[in-house]
Amino acid sequence: MNTSYTAITPSILEELKAIVGEHNLFTDTERIENYSHDETSKEQFSHMPEVVLTPISTEQISEVMKVADRYTIPVTPRGAGSGLSGGAIPIHGGIVLSVEKMNKVLEIDEANLTVTAEAGIVTNELNEQLKRTGLFFAGYPMSLETCFLGGNIAENAGGGKAVKYGVTGRYVLGMEVVTPQGEVVQLGGKVTKDVSGYDLKQLYIGSEGTLGIITKATIRLLGVPKYASNLLVPFRTAQDAISVVPLIMKQGIIPTSIEFMDKSSLEMSCSYLNESLPLEGVGAMLLIEIDGTDEQQVEHDLIQVGDLCSGHKAMEVYIAEDATTRERIWSIRRNIAEAIKVYSPIQSLEDVVVPIGSIPLVLPCLEQLSGKYNMRIPCYGHAGDGNLHATLVKNPESSMEEWLEMEPRLLSEFYAFIVGELGGKISGEHGIGLKRRSFFKDVTPRPEYQLLCAVKQALDPKNIMNPGKILL
Amino acid sequence: MNTSYTAITPSILEELKAIVGEHNLFTDTERIENYSHDETSKEQFSHMPEVVLTPISTEQISEVMKVADRYTIPVTPRGAGSGLSGGAIPIHGGIVLSVEKMNKVLEIDEANLTVTAEAGIVTNELNEQLKRTGLFFAGYPMSLETCFLGGNIAENAGGGKAVKYGVTGRYVLGMEVVTPQGEVVQLGGKVTKDVSGYDLKQLYIGSEGTLGIITKATIRLLGVPKYASNLLVPFRTAQDAISVVPLIMKQGIIPTSIEFMDKSSLEMSCSYLNESLPLEGVGAMLLIEIDGTDEQQVEHDLIQVGDLCSGHKAMEVYIAEDATTRERIWSIRRNIAEAIKVYSPIQSLEDVVVPIGSIPLVLPCLEQLSGKYNMRIPCYGHAGDGNLHATLVKNPESSMEEWLEMEPRLLSEFYAFIVGELGGKISGEHGIGLKRRSFFKDVTPRPEYQLLCAVKQALDPKNIMNPGKILL
Known part of the structure; x- marks a missing residue:
C-alpha cells in the first residue's frame, strides 16, 4: 500500500485555512502535541501530526478530503482521543481531523424512536439530552464520560451493557460518511430492516476511520428500563469467579452486565479513587446488573442469579439496589483502566x-x-x-x-x-x-487478510484515510 | 462490469464432472428448467443455466470456483429457490451451483448456545433438530418450510418475528464462504463481539451471492420462550389498522410480531387454504404475537396491546392462546404470497x-x-x-x-x-x-452506488459471482 505522502507546504496550509477558517487550524507544537497520542502508551505509540483541523461542518470535511486526495496527504480522523489501540495517532504525520466541534444533537424523533447527532458529541451528553424523553442510547463504553459518538461507531464500542443490549453497531440506523475522495454519503436511515445493496453502514462501523470519516449518525433509542439492580459477588479465586459466568449465561436470564474484576484490578481502582471494598480473602468479584420494566421480574432474576453464585463458591452476594451504591461500584469498575495506567x-x-x-x-x-x-x-x-x-x-x-x-x-x-x-x-x-x-x-489466515486489503484498496486507493491502521 | 463469458464446452463439463461427480451435474433441459427461476414471475424473469451442479462439500465448491475463475464462467449460487427478487436466476447462463445436498447440522454446542450447519439445511428442519435442546434459531422467514439457511443469510431474511428478534444477520456468529477465486474463508466465530478487522461477515450477509458462496454458518441460539399468545384484531379500514402500529411500538412493549393483512390478502389466502375468517365489514387485520419466559408478563402485555387496539377503532380483539389456533392463523398469514400468485x-x-x-x-x-x-x-x-x-x-x-x-x-x-x-x-x-x-x-445517490460497485469490483473483479444482481 502507498505510504509516500506529500508534506504539508505553506501553500497547502493556506488552502486548508481557506476551508476551515484560521480558528480551526493549528500547527504549533504545544497544541498539536495533544493530538499525537490516544490512551495507548505514549512512550510506545505517539506521533506528531503536521497540522490539526477542527472543522465545524460536513462540507468543510468534504473539502478537506478533496485537498488531501489531490495532494495525497494522510488524514487521521479523531474523536475524543480515548481510543485504546492507537487508532487516532497520525503515524504518517499529515492532517489530524478532529470532530470535537461537531457536537450537536440535530434531531430527537420520538415517533420513530431515533436521535440524530453529530459525531463529536460526548456519549453521556447524548443521553443527558435524551433524558426528558424517557429514551436512551444503549451503548455504554467505560469511557462514556469523555468518548464521542463518532469514535464509538468507528470502533464499534462495546462496554458494560453489551451482554443484554449488544454493541454500538446494533443501534446505528443511519450515518453520514465523508469518503477519502471527499464525497458525502448517507447510509441507512430510520428503517429497522434494509437489504437494499451491500451493508456499507456496517462496513464503516468498526472500520476505525480507515475507510472514511463518520460525521453524523442516526441512533435507535430504547425506553429507559424502569428498574435496575446489581449484585456484587466476591469469590476466593479469580478462577472460581470466571467459572460461574458460563453457568449464568446458560440459564435463560439475560443480565444487562456481567463484569469480572480480579483482586489487582479492584485494589488499584479503589486506591486510585480512594474507595474501599471488603477485599479480605477475595480473589475476584463479579458485578452483575439486571434491568427491566417490571420490578418483580428484575428482583426474581436477581435472586436466581444470586442463588446460582451462592451455589458455586461465592463468598457473599451483596445486593446494590439504590442508585448511589450502584454508581459507586460501577465507578470502581469504570476506573480500572485509568488506575492501572496511573500505577x-x-x-x-x-x-x-x-x-x-x-x-x-x-x-x-x-x-x-x-x-x-x-x-x-x-x-x-x-x-x-x-x-x-x-x-x-x-x-x-x-x-x-x-x-x-x-x-x-x-x-x-x-x-x-x-x-x-x-x-x-x-x-x-x-x-x-x-x-x-x-x-x-x-x-489472520491469508485469504481473509487479502479480502480486508481488497476492501481498503477499493475504497481508499491512495491510502490516505488513517493509513497504517488495522492493516500493515 | 465484465459480462463477456466463456460458454461451457464439453471439455469444461468434463472438468466439472471430475470435481463433483456425475451424479451432481446435469444439463438435460427438463431438469435444469427447475433451476431457471425462483419465486418471481417466471414469465418475466426466468433464464436457463448451461449446467447445474449440486456439490456435496466446500472443497468441491472451491474447486468449481477455481474452474469458473480460470475460464470466466458465471456462477449463480442457489438455495431453495424460494427467493423473491430473482437472485438465483442465472441470467448469463453458465453454472447454477445449488447447495441442496449440503444440508447437515454439523454441531450443536449447548455450552456456547450455537449451532453450526451447512447452507442447504431447511430453516424449519434446523429448528426441528434443535428441539430437544430447548434452544431455537430466531429467524422466521415466511417460507421457513422450504427456504435454506444459506439463502436466509444471503438475503438477510427478516420475517414474522423480526420486531422482537431482529433479522437473520443478528444471529450469524460465523460463516464459511467460498470466494469467486475459490478461496475458503472462515469469518467470525463463536464470539459475540469482534472488532478484529472490517466486518466482512456482515458484508456477505445480504450480499445475495454476488460476493461469494456461503457454505456453512454458526448461528447464535436463544432459549425457546415458554409462553406465546396472539391477538387477531380486525379493523373496518386498512388505514385504521395500520395507524395503530406506531402507537403499539411507542408504548414500550416489544411484541414478537405485528403483521398487517388487508382484506384482499386475507380473502385470497383463506380461499387458497379453504379456511374461513369472520371478514364481514372488515378492511384489514393485525396479527400480533407476544412471547416471553413469564406467563403473567405475556398476558399482561397482551391485554395492554389489546386495550390499545380497542381504544383505536378495533372492531374486535380475538385472543388465540392455544397452539393449534395460532398455527391456523399464522398459516393464513404465511400463505398470502402463494395465494396471490395462484390468483x-x-x-x-x-x-x-x-x-x-x-x-x-x-x-x-x-x-x-x-x-x-x-x-x-x-x-x-x-x-x-x-x-x-x-x-x-x-x-x-x-x-x-x-x-x-x-x-x-x-x-x-x-x-x-x-x-x-x-x-x-x-x-x-x-x-x-x-x-x-x-x-x-x-x-441510489451516485456516490453510494459507486461505493457498492467498488466493493463488488474489489472482491469479484471478473464479475463471475452471480453477475447482474443488485448492481447493473
Whole structure:
C-alpha cells in the first residue's frame, strides 16, 4: 500500500485555512502535541501530526478530503482521543481531523424512536439530552464520560451493557460518511430492516476511520428500563469467579452486565479513587446488573442469579439496589483502566474475546504467561461477552528495552492461544488500530487478510484515510 | 462490469464432472428448467443455466470456483429457490451451483448456545433438530418450510418475528464462504463481539451471492420462550389498522410480531387454504404475537396491546392462546404470497420498508397508484418493522404488453415516494436481485452506488459471482 505522502507546504496550509477558517487550524507544537497520542502508551505509540483541523461542518470535511486526495496527504480522523489501540495517532504525520466541534444533537424523533447527532458529541451528553424523553442510547463504553459518538461507531464500542443490549453497531440506523475522495454519503436511515445493496453502514462501523470519516449518525433509542439492580459477588479465586459466568449465561436470564474484576484490578481502582471494598480473602468479584420494566421480574432474576453464585463458591452476594451504591461500584469498575495506567504508564491493555464456554480457560493461560515473563497481568472485563481486558504491566525493575522485547513475545503467545486454541479474536471492542496490526496479520489466515486489503484498496486507493491502521 | 463469458464446452463439463461427480451435474433441459427461476414471475424473469451442479462439500465448491475463475464462467449460487427478487436466476447462463445436498447440522454446542450447519439445511428442519435442546434459531422467514439457511443469510431474511428478534444477520456468529477465486474463508466465530478487522461477515450477509458462496454458518441460539399468545384484531379500514402500529411500538412493549393483512390478502389466502375468517365489514387485520419466559408478563402485555387496539377503532380483539389456533392463523398469514400468485401468476411482490412513524402514509399512496394504473394492489406484511408487501397484480383484462409497460412506471412512482418522501428503502428483506436492480440504481445517490460497485469490483473483479444482481 502507498505510504509516500506529500508534506504539508505553506501553500497547502493556506488552502486548508481557506476551508476551515484560521480558528480551526493549528500547527504549533504545544497544541498539536495533544493530538499525537490516544490512551495507548505514549512512550510506545505517539506521533506528531503536521497540522490539526477542527472543522465545524460536513462540507468543510468534504473539502478537506478533496485537498488531501489531490495532494495525497494522510488524514487521521479523531474523536475524543480515548481510543485504546492507537487508532487516532497520525503515524504518517499529515492532517489530524478532529470532530470535537461537531457536537450537536440535530434531531430527537420520538415517533420513530431515533436521535440524530453529530459525531463529536460526548456519549453521556447524548443521553443527558435524551433524558426528558424517557429514551436512551444503549451503548455504554467505560469511557462514556469523555468518548464521542463518532469514535464509538468507528470502533464499534462495546462496554458494560453489551451482554443484554449488544454493541454500538446494533443501534446505528443511519450515518453520514465523508469518503477519502471527499464525497458525502448517507447510509441507512430510520428503517429497522434494509437489504437494499451491500451493508456499507456496517462496513464503516468498526472500520476505525480507515475507510472514511463518520460525521453524523442516526441512533435507535430504547425506553429507559424502569428498574435496575446489581449484585456484587466476591469469590476466593479469580478462577472460581470466571467459572460461574458460563453457568449464568446458560440459564435463560439475560443480565444487562456481567463484569469480572480480579483482586489487582479492584485494589488499584479503589486506591486510585480512594474507595474501599471488603477485599479480605477475595480473589475476584463479579458485578452483575439486571434491568427491566417490571420490578418483580428484575428482583426474581436477581435472586436466581444470586442463588446460582451462592451455589458455586461465592463468598457473599451483596445486593446494590439504590442508585448511589450502584454508581459507586460501577465507578470502581469504570476506573480500572485509568488506575492501572496511573500505577504504571507502561502497560498494554488487552481486549481478547473468546466463546463464552471458554472463558475459564483464559485465566490459567494468563497465569502461566505472567510467571514465564515475570510480569503482572491484572485482568478484568466484560465476562458475560467473553471479553477480557488482561493488562500487561511493565515490571518496575525491568528496563524499557526488556519491556519492548518481552511484551510482543508474550502477546504473540497469548494471541496464538486465544485464536488458535479457543477460536477467539484478539480484539472484542478496542480495535486493531496501530497497536495490534502486526499481530493481527500474524493470526489472520491469508485469504481473509487479502479480502480486508481488497476492501481498503477499493475504497481508499491512495491510502490516505488513517493509513497504517488495522492493516500493515 | 465484465459480462463477456466463456460458454461451457464439453471439455469444461468434463472438468466439472471430475470435481463433483456425475451424479451432481446435469444439463438435460427438463431438469435444469427447475433451476431457471425462483419465486418471481417466471414469465418475466426466468433464464436457463448451461449446467447445474449440486456439490456435496466446500472443497468441491472451491474447486468449481477455481474452474469458473480460470475460464470466466458465471456462477449463480442457489438455495431453495424460494427467493423473491430473482437472485438465483442465472441470467448469463453458465453454472447454477445449488447447495441442496449440503444440508447437515454439523454441531450443536449447548455450552456456547450455537449451532453450526451447512447452507442447504431447511430453516424449519434446523429448528426441528434443535428441539430437544430447548434452544431455537430466531429467524422466521415466511417460507421457513422450504427456504435454506444459506439463502436466509444471503438475503438477510427478516420475517414474522423480526420486531422482537431482529433479522437473520443478528444471529450469524460465523460463516464459511467460498470466494469467486475459490478461496475458503472462515469469518467470525463463536464470539459475540469482534472488532478484529472490517466486518466482512456482515458484508456477505445480504450480499445475495454476488460476493461469494456461503457454505456453512454458526448461528447464535436463544432459549425457546415458554409462553406465546396472539391477538387477531380486525379493523373496518386498512388505514385504521395500520395507524395503530406506531402507537403499539411507542408504548414500550416489544411484541414478537405485528403483521398487517388487508382484506384482499386475507380473502385470497383463506380461499387458497379453504379456511374461513369472520371478514364481514372488515378492511384489514393485525396479527400480533407476544412471547416471553413469564406467563403473567405475556398476558399482561397482551391485554395492554389489546386495550390499545380497542381504544383505536378495533372492531374486535380475538385472543388465540392455544397452539393449534395460532398455527391456523399464522398459516393464513404465511400463505398470502402463494395465494396471490395462484390468483394471478403475473404479479410483483414488493418489499418496501419505511420508518415506523411513516407506515400510515404508505397506504394512501398505494390507493392512489391502484386507481391511476387500474391495478389491484393487495397489501400485507411486517408492519411492526415498517416493512410492507404491497403486491401489484396484473389486471386480467389487460395484456402482457400493458403490464410490462405499466408495472415499471407504477414502481418508479411508488419507490420515488418511499425513498424520496418517506426516507424508506425499496427492499427490507427480499433483496434487490434481478428484479429491482434498475430501480435501485435510480433511487441510489451516485456516490453510494459507486461505493457498492467498488466493493463488488474489489472482491469479484471478473464479475463471475452471480453477475447482474443488485448492481447493473
